[in-house]
Amino acid sequence: MAFLSIQLEATARLTPYLVELLQSLDLSNQNEFFSDVADAFETITSLHITQASRTRHKTAYKLGATPTGYLERLAGTVEASPAPGRVRMTVQGDIFKRAFGEVEVTAQQAEMLTIPWHAEAHGRRAREFDNLFVYQSKQGRSFLARPGASKGKLEFMYLLKKSVTLPQDRGLLPGDDAYLAEAERIAAAYVDAQLVKLSGQ
Structure with a gap:
């Protein structure tokens, strides 16, 4: 089984809100933030693959066969790990190369x-x-x-x-906007938690 590695970095593509947040955090807090983001990315990617699998049985239906459940099984292989300024995500299966081109x-x-x-x-x-x-x-x-x-x-x-x-099938994996929206959601929750800590001091 082949592995596809995807690396999502804190680059200029990030929204101004995320850039401002990351610039305000020290290294320890950045590591904590990216750990939370990695967990969230792993979850939404696995759920996305599971949902995508439900509409990708064209060959099976054409032949009158039972779907193999191949994509559903691969949804459980998603792993995301944090590193300074980035999240590295790994998923099994050459099929996911089709998300980026034919x-x-x-x-x-x-x-x-x-x-x-x-x-x-x-x-x-x-x-x-x-x-x-x-x-x-x-x-x-x-x-x-x-x-x-x-x-x-x-x-x-x-x-x-x-x-x-x-052919390319971009819908096999979440789009960039989905990952950015999830990162912003984590960022907002992170800021709220930090404010609660400060108010309690």
Whole structure:
């Protein structure tokens, strides 16, 4: 399983409110603030992925298959950790690269990619079937097929391709505005807490 690392830094993109707050904090308080932000970012990212998973079953529905729950499981792999002036977030799964642009997938460990073409193939590897063979269609496409229920009929299980290009899907992860809004929410709560401490002294 691959890991995608995202680093969110305190830069000029921050709102004036956040910049002013950070400039007013000493290093110890900044560390505490970014620790709270990391916890919040981890939560909203995990929730966002879970919600995004509910609308990303196009392939399964097209094939008449049951969704695999792949994205739902990855939502539990989000980890965010604080550092001075930044939050580093890690999430498992190459799929999240699509949040930042289109992704070209090329066959590496095998000669061809196996793209599910049948409901039974969705979420399963080709090696799990013991009766597949390569079939070349008249249109020039290659498939892994198996004998059908009727004599002389075939069932196409996987389409074979050297590579595919997956389109960008920015909605797989929260947008920058969502993270900034959450940081501002934490900042406001942090300021309120500090004022309560001062008033009690």
